[in-house]
Amino acid sequence: MNHKWNYQPITSEQAETSQILAQELGISPILGQLLVQRGITRAHDARKFFRPQLPDLHDPFLMEDMDVAVERLNKAMGKKERILIYGDYDVDGTTAVALVYKFIQQFYSNLDYYIPDRYNEGYGVSHKGIDYAVETGVSLIIVLDCGIKAVDEITYAKEKGIDFIICDHHVPDDVLPPAVAILNAKRLDNTYPYEHLSGCGVGFKFMQAFAISNGIEFHHLIPLLDLVAVSxxxxxxxxxxxxxxxxxHGLKQLNSNPSVGMKAIIDVCGLADKEITVSDIVFKIGPRINASGRIQNGKEAVDLLTEKDFSVALEKANQINQYNETRKDLDKSMTEEANQIVAHLDGLADRRSIVIYNEEWHKGVIGIVASRLTEIYYRPAVVLTRTDDMATGSARSVSGFDVYKAIEHCRDLLENFGGHTYAAGLSMKVENVAAFTERFESYVSEHILPEQTSAVIEIDAEIDFRDITPKFYNDLKKFNPFGPDNQKPVFCTHHVYDYGTSKVVGRDQEHIKLELVDNKSNNVMNGIAFGQSSHVRYIKTKRSFDICYTIEENTHKRGEVQLLIEDIMPIEEN
Structure with a gap:
């Protein structure tokens, strides 16, 4: 893979700010630069960034409708009404349902939860779910991580005498459902200072407000933070x-005192004796929770996350692990089939998007396949399958491109759609697939930037090996947790060369274990370059090359750092 490296040197004004910041904080100017790049220019804000504090959470009552939502919940509990916690079948939805259910359950027992079936009901609030609520005597539904577009369904529920409180974070339409309260910081009339909460995060804020109104101290909410971190x-x-x-604080909880269900998943993932990071959640914990809704029913994930008996939880976690193995097999075979289809698309080189349809595909895995296609082809991808007489699918995007807006542009061809910038779901009549493909491609072609359709590595800073001291690494760790808007910093060092001991490793000799030096110091840096053994012949010539990398702790030698090499660029001799 030939990556393009993108490095934007900071301005002289930014350099001055980062120097002052670094001095005030007693950190390397390079780390001062990283803070400035993240929009942090004052020592006071940097200290808050390095030491996130729970008292700095916003007042939940700043959110539109929060007072109404809390009042309705209090009234339901006072009148002993039956309450149903309803949520989406993905990780965000199931953790949100588990969180709200677990918290309210401590004070109230006339409670139930419901996760719609991906195959029989589809995404969001369903008529079947409302009918279940009617049959079981429910008069209040708290819906999490969906519901913002369920105008018809919530109207239907209202006719049946059921009230709704919506806790969602997806982009609303102009017309909002007739719910008693709608908690969503993306509302046009939003009054809340932060709009990027997860669905589970909105549920947490609701419980925080409920706790305040009932004089329940905040520390009772802390055990729920492991669920919020996972979402x-x-x-x-x-x-x-x-x-x-x-x-x-959710990661802290996950590492020190996870809930019974979460501990069972951690054990099954083989993470029991390891410090769990965001990437462990993304690649190990999250996919297992998700597999339940993809292969069977998301309710099983909530059963596990609310379980109090560890041996029962372990049994459930092992079952969910089996679903994940099934999901992996499906994912592999469908991705191979999808690649075959894409390879034979007319004019692939000129296309800026990928839309593919196969009515045989498993609905539970199409989102993953869409993600794989964006990674391989660097284009927004929509993968569709057939459900009855409808084409239903998932869309994923490349960095910086809003796929939700692209889908919204085609809304007259759709029966339903929802989501956010990088991921969305949609459904349409089968006969509209061709027209959608054309319209979607046209919108993407007009709005996508050239750099968004190629393999680009964004470099945060150019540094020398002498900069990588133990103090530098310890201060760098304070930038955790990493994720969108705070990605793990990628560094670049120029003119490095083999110390003489680099070698290929791995079952198929596909990786390189590197020992490198640069000409600015005597530091010998250890590194690992996965899947890059094609460069080893050049490296062994003792000629210099450039590298870009992240800095990690060496898992085999605690306290020692190693470079995780993202890319190697030989230096062309003139």
Missing amino acids: IASDIVPIMGENRILAH
Whole structure:
């Protein structure tokens, strides 16, 4: 893969700010520069960034309708009404349902939860779910991570005498459903200072407000933060602002005192003796929770996350792990089939988007396949399959391109759609697939930037090996947790060369274990370059080359750092 490296040197004004900031904080000017790049220019804000504090969370009552939502919940509990917690079948939805259910359950028992079936009901609030609520005597539904577009369904529920409180973070339409309260910081009349909460995050704010109104101390909410951290990492929302505080303390909870269900998943993932990071959630914990809704029913994930008996939880976690193995097999075979289709698309080289349809595909895995296609082809991708007489699918995007807006542009061809910048779901009549493909491609072609359709590595700073001291690495760790809007910094060092001991490793000799030096110091840096063994012949000639990398702790030698090499660029001799 030939990556393009993109490095934007900071302005002289930014350099001056980062120098002052670094001096005030007692850190390297390079780290001062990283703070400035993240919009942090004052020592006071940097200290808050480095040490996220729970008291800095916003007042939940700043959110539009929060007072109404809390009042309605209090009334329901006072009148002993039956309450149903309803949520989406993905990680964000199931963690949100588990969180709200677990918190209210401590004070109230006339409670139930419901996750719609991906195959029989589809995404969001369903008539079947409302009928279940009617049959079981429910008069209040709290819906999480969906519901913002369920105008018809909530109208239907209202006719049946059921009230709704919506806790959602997806982009609303102009017409809002007739719910008692709508908690969503993306509302046009939003009054809340932070709009990037996950669906589970909105549920947490609701419970925070409920606790305040009932004199319940905040520390009772802390055990729920492991669920919030898992939702933030899995739903790929920005990890800045309020999400940074929630993710930081959620990771702390996940590592020190996870809930019974979460501990069972951690055990099954093989993470029991390891410090869990955002990337462990993204690649190990999240996919397992998600597999339940993809392969069977998301309700099983909530059963696990609310379980109190560890041996029962472990049994459930092992079952969910099996679903994940099934999901992996489906994912592999469908991705191969999708690649075959894409390879034979007319004019692929000129296309700026990918839309593919196969009515045989498994609905639970199409979102993953769409993600794979964006990674391989660097284009927004929509993958569709057939459900009855409808084409239903998932869209994923490349960095910086708003796929939700592209889908919204085609709304007259759609029956339903929803989502956010990088991920969306949609459904349409099968006969509209061709027209949608054309219209979607036309919108993407007009709005996507050339650099968004190629493999670009964004470099944060150019540094020398002498800059990488133990103090530098310890200060760099304070930038955790990493994620959207606060990506792990990528560094570049020019003119490095082999110390003489680099070698290929791996079962198929596909990786390079590097020992490198540069000409500015005597530091020998250890590094690993996965899948880049094609460069080893050049490296062994002792000629210099440039590298870009992230800095990690060496898992085999605690306290020692190693470079995780993203790319190697031989230096062309003139």
